[in-house]
Amino acid sequence: MTSSLHARHTPMQTMADGTIKQVNPFSGTEVWTVPGRGNRPLASNLPEPTMLEADANATTCAFCTDRMLETPPEKSRMVYTGADNDLDGFDIIQGVLPEELHATTPLFRRVPNLFEIVSFDYWEKNYGREMTPQQQARMDAYVNAPGGFEHVKKIVSTKMKAAHTTDADIAALSREDILQASRAFFAGGHDVIIGRRHYQEDAVDSTQLASSGSLSVAEHRALIRFTIAAAADLYASNRYAPYVAIFQNWLKPAGASFDHLHKQLVAIDERGFQAEEEITRLRANPNMYNEWAVDYAGYHNLIIAENDHAVVFAGFGHRYPALEVFSKSATPEPWKQTPAEVAAMADLIHACHAAAGPHVPCNEEWHHKPIDLDIPMPWRVVIKWRVSTLAGFEGGTKVYLNTISPQDARDRMVSAMYRLRDEGKIAADIRIATECTVERNSLKYNPLL
Numbered sequence: 001m002t003s004s005l006h007a008r009h010t011p012m013q014t015m016a017d018g019t020i021k022q023v024n025p026f027s028g029t030e031v032w033t034v035p036g037r038g039n040r041p042l043a044s045n046l047p048e049p050t051m052l053e054a055d056a057n058a059t060t061c062a063f064c065t066d067r068m069l070e071t072p073p074e075k076s077r078m079v080y081t082g083a084d085n086d087l088d089g090f091d092i093i094q095g096v097l098p099e100e101l102h103a104t105t106p107l108f109r110r111v112p113n114l115f116e117i118v119s120f121d122y123w124e125k126n127y128g129r130e131m132t133p134q135q136q137a138r139m140d141a142y143v144n145a146p147g148g149f150e151h152v153k154k155i156v157s158t159k160m161k162a163a164h165t166t167d168a169d170i171a172a173l174s175r176e177d178i179l180q181a182s183r184a185f186f187a188g189g190h191d192v193i194i195g196r197r198h199y200q201e202d203a204v205d206s207t208q209l210a211s212s213g214s215l216s217v218a219e220h221r222a223l224i225r226f227t228i229a230a231a232a233d234l235y236a237s238n239r240y241a242p243y244v245a246i247f248q249n250w251l252k253p254a255g256a257s258f259d260h261l262h263k264q265l266v267a268i269d270e271r272g273f274q275a276e277e278e279i280t281r282l283r284a285n286p287n288m289y290n291e292w293a294v295d296y297a298g299y300h301n302l303i304i305a306e307n308d309h310a311v312v313f314a315g316f317g318h319r320y321p322a323l324e325v326f327s328k329s330a331t332p333e334p335w336k337q338t339p340a341e342v343a344a345m346a347d348l349i350h351a352c353h354a355a356a357g358p359h360v361p362c363n364e365e366w367h368h369k370p371i372d373l374d375i376p377m378p379w380r381v382v383i384k385w386r387v388s389t390l391a392g393f394e395g396g397t398k399v400y401l402n403t404i405s406p407q408d409a410r411d412r413m414v415s416a417m418y419r420l421r422d423e424g425k426i427a428a429d430i431r432i433a434t435e436c437t438v439e440r441n442s443l444k445y446n447p448l449l
Helices: 065-070 120-127 133-143 148-162 167-171 175-181 217-237 273-284 288-299 339-356 392-397 406-422
Strands: 012-014 020-023 030-033 076-080 090-094 106-112 190-195 243-250 262-268 303-306 310-314 322-327 362-367 380-385 399-401
Touching (some): 065 148, 076 217, 090 217, 106 217, 133 148, 148 175, 217 339, 288 303, 303 339, 322 339, 339 362, 339 380
Parallel strands (some): 030 399
Antiparallel strands (some): 020 030, 076 090, 106 190, 190 262, 243 262, 243 362, 310 322, 322 380, 362 380
């Protein structure tokens, strides 16, 4: 393991002046935290607040509920039913038709991304991929339903205009041309999970955005379960995709197009260089996520919180201040975990977002075992606060200056989580700081343990 730590014996080293030098044990990223540079609020500069119109939660952007026909055809939605046989009272409805869009109130919607990172054409031309019979049947049902073809035609036109296609060329498209162009809406591999609210329920001005942390515990559990179901579907429908990347960009400094809560899932045909490097290290040390993540964090008092099935600590060796949430489950695949195990992860992710607050731009990155990998690795979610700007020093040295130390991140989160738990805004069974048991080898993914 020494070589992966760049000849440093541990991932963190505190210098005499207080500078903390860090190396990420999985990626090799080098980070310094310099004393005094992090004494500032986390939140980015926000625009001046404006008073909200009565219908702002439904009309502000293309992700809002009164503008559902501005997105490609919906694949599925999560609705609240309150029924005892549904997990936490929520259920997933598949394949809503145009005339059914307002028949139920979606808490979350799954729609294709209009501008795919990996397009349907990519899969078709490189692998000969075709629509599955289920996807073809869904497309046929949609375009033949009242308003279906008109909706598809409108979205195809929007996409082509963004690619600078002339109005004359768009007008000349035949029905078959439009159907051919719309296959990605039904068989594509890049989806968006969209939250119902743009602003918090009781918001009065534009700064009161609805974030992951402003959801209730039950709502956030539903969001995570819905996202996992979407990932499982992408894997099942594309045999050429060994990995589905899952992430959330919150606020524009973190790369979001809209300040409206949404996650993204992208099926890709490779794991990526960093993932391959991490897998190589995992083969050499199958227990490395215990040794160099959770256990190491425990030995250095970086554990923030835990529950029976998950643990979160202040991360080290990241370009931005980070929180790392690990599943303790012996089952690597999120879609195969028990409802209790999924809820535990959801609760800690929710607590991290709630404690940071809705005005902190961040990326939420999911990491899980690629579907074709022959060795287990734990499901983990890394939340990175985009509160610093990379500049010339980082570009020239590849040593990144992180303005907030792991210890500072821990302290901010611990104090906020105590308060939120007292207020009933995060799960009541979360154990915080010194309440944590910090069991060694708590991650059970490794069958040798």
